[in-house]
Amino acid sequence: MDFPKLLRMLRLDAGLSLEGLAGQVHYSRGHVHNVESGARPATADFAAAADRALCSEGLLEHQWRRDQDRARDAHLASAMTAALRRSRDLAQMPGLDVDDLAADAADLAVEYLSAPPGPMLQQAHQVRQEVTGRLRQRHHRPGERAELYVAAGRLSGVLAYAALDLGDARAAMEHCRAALRCAEFAGDTELLVWVRGTQSLIARFEQDFVAASGFVDEGLQHAGRVPGTGLARLLCGRAQCLANLGDSAGSNAALDAAWAARDEAVGQDAVGGLFTFSAAKQQYYAGSALIWLPGRADNERAAEQAGAAIGLWQEQGPAERSLDDEHLAHVYLATARAQLGDVEGAAAAVEPVLSLPAEMQISWIVKRMGRLAGVLSGPRFAGSRSAVETVEAIRAAG
Incomplete structure (x- = not known):
C-alpha cells in the first residue's frame, strides 16, 4: 500500500470527509483530494500534518518515507539499466567519432571520491549519452577520434565503479568491457592497464581470485610501458589475491614490489580521482x-x-x-x-x-x-x- 491509499483508508476510518481533513491539516480540499488520487505528491510537512490529524502514530510518515525510498530506488534502477545498455552498445561498436568532453570525464573521476555512487552513476551516464549522441551525429572536429575514445572509456570506468559500489558486479564488468574497447580503439595503454586493474577488483569482489589474478597478469603485460601508478595498483591487486588464497609471503612481497614500483614510476597519471593510485x-x-x-x-x-x-x-x-x-x-x-x-x-x-x-x-x-x-x-x-x-x-x- 502506498501513501495515497493509506491516507484515504485512514481518513475514511476516522469518518472524515475531504473537507474535514483539509481543515485539520490546513491545506485546501482540492490539495487533499489530489494527494489521495496520486495527482500531486505529498510533502514531508503534509505527511506530518495528516499523521497528527488522523492519530496514526507515525504510520503515515513512515509510509511517506518508504514511498520516497522506492521512488529514489526506481529512478536509480532506471539509470543503471540505461547506462548498462549504453555500455553494451559501446562494447559492440566497430568505431567511434570524437568530441571534446574529456574534461567532463576527468572531473567526474575526481568528484566520485567524495560523492555517493548513485548520483555519480546518473551523472556519468548523462555525460556519456552526450558523447555518444554527438559522435553518432558526427558533431566533431577531424583528428579527435582518440580523445573521444578515451573520454567514453573513462566515463565507462566511472560507471563500473558506481555499479560495483551499488553491489552489481555483473553490470560493473560490462561497463569495464566497454571501457576496454574504448582504450583499445584509442591506443591508450594507460587506460587499458587501469581497466584490467578494475576488472581484477570486480573479480575480487565476487571472490573469484583466480580470475582476479588473471586480469592482473593481463595488465602487467602492458604496465611497464605506461607512466604513473598503474603498475603499483596492479601489484597491490595481486597482493590482495594472494592474501585471500592464504599466501602471506607472496602477498607481502607483492606489496613491497608495489612500493618499489611507485618509487620508480616515470611521469604522472593522465587524470586524477579514480584514475590515480x-x-x-x-x-x-x-x-x-x-x-x-x-x-x-x-x-x-x-x-x-x-x-x-x-x-x-x-x-x-x-x-x-x-x-x-x-x-x-x-x-x-x-x-x-x-x-x-x-x-x-x-x-x-x-x-x-x-x-x-x-x-x-x-x-x-x-x-x-x-x-x-x-x-x-x-x-x-x-x-x-x-x-x-x-x-x-x-x-x-x-
Whole structure:
C-alpha cells in the first residue's frame, strides 16, 4: 500500500470527509483530494500534518518515507539499466567519432571520491549519452577520434565503479568491457592497464581470485610501458589475491614490489580521482589485503597501513580524499585490531562508520562490516561486553 491509499483508508476510518481533513491539516480540499488520487505528491510537512490529524502514530510518515525510498530506488534502477545498455552498445561498436568532453570525464573521476555512487552513476551516464549522441551525429572536429575514445572509456570506468559500489558486479564488468574497447580503439595503454586493474577488483569482489589474478597478469603485460601508478595498483591487486588464497609471503612481497614500483614510476597519471593510485590508496590496499591472513605480523602490518591511510586522507583535499575508501580503511583497521585481540581498539576504529547515511553504505562496506561482526562474534570474545555492543551497533547500522 502506498501513501495515497493509506491516507484515504485512514481518513475514511476516522469518518472524515475531504473537507474535514483539509481543515485539520490546513491545506485546501482540492490539495487533499489530489494527494489521495496520486495527482500531486505529498510533502514531508503534509505527511506530518495528516499523521497528527488522523492519530496514526507515525504510520503515515513512515509510509511517506518508504514511498520516497522506492521512488529514489526506481529512478536509480532506471539509470543503471540505461547506462548498462549504453555500455553494451559501446562494447559492440566497430568505431567511434570524437568530441571534446574529456574534461567532463576527468572531473567526474575526481568528484566520485567524495560523492555517493548513485548520483555519480546518473551523472556519468548523462555525460556519456552526450558523447555518444554527438559522435553518432558526427558533431566533431577531424583528428579527435582518440580523445573521444578515451573520454567514453573513462566515463565507462566511472560507471563500473558506481555499479560495483551499488553491489552489481555483473553490470560493473560490462561497463569495464566497454571501457576496454574504448582504450583499445584509442591506443591508450594507460587506460587499458587501469581497466584490467578494475576488472581484477570486480573479480575480487565476487571472490573469484583466480580470475582476479588473471586480469592482473593481463595488465602487467602492458604496465611497464605506461607512466604513473598503474603498475603499483596492479601489484597491490595481486597482493590482495594472494592474501585471500592464504599466501602471506607472496602477498607481502607483492606489496613491497608495489612500493618499489611507485618509487620508480616515470611521469604522472593522465587524470586524477579514480584514475590515480595515491599513496593513501596503496596503504589502504595493503590493509585490505593482509586482514585475510591469520598471522600476527600480517595483522600488525594491516593495522599500521590502514591507520596510515586514514591519516593521509584526513590531511588531503576533496580532489584526493576518497571518502568511501577512508570509511573502509576504518573497517579494515577495526578488523586487524579485532584479530589481534584488541576489542576496544576495534570498536573505536569502526565507530565513525556506524553513523554513515544509507546512501554512503556502499556494497563493500556492507560486506566488510559483516565480516568484522563475524570476527567479534567468535568464541575468542565470548563474554566481552564491548564485542557484543559493537556487533549490535554494526547490525543496527546495516
